[in-house]
Amino acid sequence: MSAGRLLSMLLLLQSRGRMSASGLADELGVSLRTAYRDLARLQDAGVPVYAEPGPGGGYQLVDGYRTRLTGMSEGEARALFFAGLPGPAADLGLAAEVTAARLKLLAALPTGPREEAARTAAVFHLDAPGWYREPEQTPYLPLFVDAVLTQRAVDVLYRRWRAPQEVRRRLRPYGLVLKSGTWYLVAATENRIATYRVAQVLDAVLSDERFDRPRDFSLGTYWTSYLDDFQSRRHTGTATIRLSPRGRRRLPDNVPPEVARAVDATETPVGEDGWVQAVIPTESTGHACGELLRLGIDVEVVAPPELRQAMAETAGILARAYGSAGTAP
Template sequence: MSAGRLLSVLLLLQSRGRVSARGIAEELGVSVRTAYRDLARLQATGVPVYAEPGRGGGYQLLDGYRTRLTGMNEGEARALFFAGLPGPAADLGLAAEMTAARLKLLAALPTGPREEAARSAAVFHVDAPGWYREPEQAPYLPLLVDAVLTQRVVEVRYRRWRAPQEVRRRLRPYGLVVKSGVWYLVAASESRAATYRVATYRVTQVLDASVSAERFDRPRDFDLGTYWTSYLDDFQTRRFTGTATIRLSPHGRRRLPDNLPPEVVRAVDATATPVGADGWVEAVVPTESTAHACGEWLRLGVDVEIVAPTELRQAMADTVGVLARAYGRT
């Protein structure tokens, strides 16, 4: 029997008022029999729990049996539940702890702020990963969290996009960022000259990791939010290395937001000029590599034509030719 679970039952009763044994079991992830047993143990310790029989009945505490946290207004109570939205806490293996913490804080609130917090919790839900993809698995995330909090050096085997793809790094982890359901480690890596360069590592690309006994001091002037904003700005600058002139049908333009990045959509809106009387437009858009751009524009099929540059137009023609030959076989 867990003393922590008994405390959770007590706080659940304190925050909800009246709860059935089944409701307690579902909230805490235990069997109904275990919920009944925990309620009996609470009563045995002197906690004034009593049962209300009949339809809509359940277990509740005697009026006035609660501790109160004063000084919290409705806005702060609302913010409390934004901080506890599911997603990142589950990724970190802290879902149970987050639930327990929310119950403790909710139980300590006076009636007004408690009701406001409960209303906020009922109307917001976060599902971080994007459509059309499964949530990424990051088995080394808890280890990296521990290294960040204890300021210990980690040694990782990491898979990157450029050659050599598999590298080893000795890192000083400064912080973790979650963006669209994907976790990134911000860390300083030691160079051959014994200097450190801060870089960003996608946690799912960590193939192996171990925490060393060596500790480090996180620079006092390092701000994770400022670094991340700068990193995103730099990423966008490096991401688009060229431009292309394209022609889009009316149908292709309608499909654009579902198939291409928002930067491309904005460029079409800003530069589109009519070509012909059938609704087609011509626009200049930013591009990444030729191979990447070819893959993206092929999604629109016959609703797009690449006008320039020549290498992208040729890549599209070559790919379509290969497809035509493959599907033309009998």
């Protein structure tokens, strides 16, 4: 029997309320039989766990029962402080609350974990936006936080890339995701669940409509599926390219990771000069042309013909521009 597993089961019931035995087994990574046995051991130990039969039933603690935060290891205390890094909390309008919670957690911890957690907080800082870009302005992000937590619909004016560019929507927010410094809202409309870039929201107003978020909806699962679908829709073609040794070294700094991974997986030597040939995914002829031009003379497009022609035409335009007499400085 694992005392740590019993404590985890107790904390799951305390934090989530009613849970089925199969749900507990999945969370703890054990068999259903082990979950039933651990529930019985909690009851034998005097923990007030009771079962609610019928559809939607499960196991839960008697109302008002709480256990103290004890037995936290130094590693667990250290990990907790990564959940409250200041940048995202400030974006969400929760900077003061996170700071207060961190102070209370520090005060509640024993001396060893408290010192370890304080050291961790002092030596890590999160700056989410990537290099060479300004942080996006998201004035309506705190409103969406309120809408997600209170399950209220929001009427928005949203700017998208295709026509008509400005559209009005009533959204039922299911969650928020921070991806590479950019906030996204996952929300349901009348007929589907979609993803919206929070910085593209031009106006937002909380409505009086209340909604129930589906119990089986998982934000993490949805986001993983969304990213997979985005990549499959984004890359609709392929190109065969040749890279010099210098181009091969420069590749990760000039193309998306999936393109670099494709080169890793498909590259073959061509000749004795160190050049390699590989097949990469492409989004469109124009996009691939602009991406590959960053590598200059260290890349050659072999196929398809339309991309090779686009590269040649662009190179010709550049040659004419720089070959003509320029304006004196």
